Amino acid sequence: MNRKQLDPDSSPQAAFGARLRSAREERGWTQEELAKRLGYSSTHLSSVETGRKPPTLRLARSSDEVFGTGDQFVRAYYKVRNGGLLEGFPQFVEREAEAAEIRLYEVGVVPGLLQTEEYATELARGFVRRGAITSKQADERVALIAERQAALVRTPAPLVFAALDESCLRRPVGAPAVMRAQLDRLLEFAELPNTMLQVAPFSMGAHRPFDLPLYILTLHDRSLLSYAESAQRGQLERDNVFVVPLLTAYHQLQAEALSQAESVAMISELRKGIP
Template identity: 65%
Template sequence: MNRKDLDPEESPGAAFGERLRRLRDDQGWTQDELADRIGYSGTHISAVETGRRSPTPRFAAAADKAFGTGDRFERQSRAVRHTALLEGFPEYVAHERRATEIRLFELGIVPGLLQTPEYAAAITRGAVRRGAITKQQAEERLSLLADRQASLTRSPVPLVYAVLDESCVRRTVGGSAVMADQLDRLVEFAEQPSTVFQIAPYDLGERRAFDLPLYILTMPDRSLVSYAESAQQGRLERDMSFVLPLMTAYHQLQAEASPQADSVTMITRLRKGTP
C-alpha cells in the first residue's frame, strides 16, 4: 500500500501527524484500530496523519490516553492550532514543491514567491505589530517563504504564471527603498524564460475573474490542485470538477490582463516615480 511520506519539519501539523503514525506503527495498529480506540473514524485518523485535518484538543487528549503519552499530543496540538499558517497551506506547499506549473493571482500585496526578503520582513513586522501573529510565527512564515522560493530553482524549473492586481504594485510596503527593490525584483522575474508576468489593471472592474488570492498547480501527472484563501482560512482543492472551472477563469483573466510587455512598462514607470 502506498503511504504519503511525512516530513515533520514541514509544519507543526506534519510533526503531529508523523508522531501519530510512528506510535501507531510501533503498536502494530491499523488506522481503523486506532480509530476504534479513540472514538474517531479511520478516515479521520488518515487526515490527521497526513496534515489534511488539524487535531482538536479532544482528539489529542484521546491519543495521549491511547498511547500513554501523558499530555505530549495535547501540547503538540496547541502548536498546530497556534501556527501562523492557515489550514490547508502546509499541504499546498508540499504540492507546490513538486508542481511543473504554478499559476497565481494576488491582490493587495506582492505574492510570497516573488517577494524580496526586505518586503517579506516588512509584511510580517506589520502583522506582529497588529497582534495578528507572534514574533515566533513571523520567523516561521519567513523561513517557509525562503524554502518555497528556493524550490523554484529546482531542476526542471517549474513554469510560473503570475497575474497581480494593480493594487499589488501601487501599495507601498516597507518604505520607498524596499518598494523600489521589490519592483526591480518583479522586472527580473518577468525576464526569466520560465515565467509569465501580467498586471490586472484597475479598469478591469467586474471583468476581473477573482476577488481572493488563488493558486493553481499542475502536477507531474498533469492533475490540478488549487488553493484559495481569505483572511481567516485557506482551502486546498483536488477535485477536478472544482479546479477545472478555476483554470478556465484564470485563462480568461490572463486574456483580460495587460500583456507582459505593458505590465513591465507599468512597473518601470512606477520605479521611476511616474504614474
C-alpha cells in the same frame, strides 16, 4: 516507571507527540521497537513523544508509512512547522514544490514566490504588531518564503504564471527602498525563461474574475489542485469539478490583463516614481 502525561491541546508539537505515542501503544510496540522501524534512536523518539523535540518531516512521513495513516502525521508536522499559517496552506506548499506549472493571482500584496526578504519581513512584522502571530511565527513565515522560492530554480524548473492585481504594485510596504527593491525583483522575475508576469489593471473593472487570491497547480501527472484563501482560512481543492472552472477563469483573466511587455512598462514607470 515514570510516565510523562501529555497535553495534546497545549501546542501542535505536543499534539504530534501524543498522536505518535497513541499510535504506538495501540499496536503494543515499545519505543525501542518503533524507533527501529522508523530508523531513529529510542531516545530521540521519546523526546518527540513528550514534546521536548519537534518532529522532522522525515519522521512524519516514516510514521505515516509505518502506521498506514495516509498523511495524518505529515499534516500534524506542518501544524508544528507552520503554526501561524492558514489551514491548508502547508499542504499546498508541499505540492507547490513539485508542481510542473504554477498559476497564481494575488490582490493587495506581492505574492510570496516573488517577494524580497525585506518586503516579506515588513508584512510579517505587521502581523506581529496586530497580535495575529508571534515573532517566532513571523520568522518562520519569512524562512518559508525563501524555501518556496527555491522551487523557481530547481531542475527542471516549473512554468510560473503570475497575474497581479494593480493594487499589489501600488500598495506601499515598508520604506521606499523596500518598494524599489521589490519592484526590481518583479522585473527580474519577468526576465526568467520559465515565467510570465501580467498585471490586472484597475480598468478591468467587472471583467476581473477573482476577488480573492488564487493558486492553481498542475502536477507532473497533469492532475490539478487549487488553493484559495479567505481572511480566516485556506481551502485546498483537488476535485476537478471545482478546479477546472477556476483554470478556465484564470485563462480569461490572462486574456483581459495587460501583456507581459505592458506589465513590465507599468512596473518600470512606478519604479521611477518612488523617491
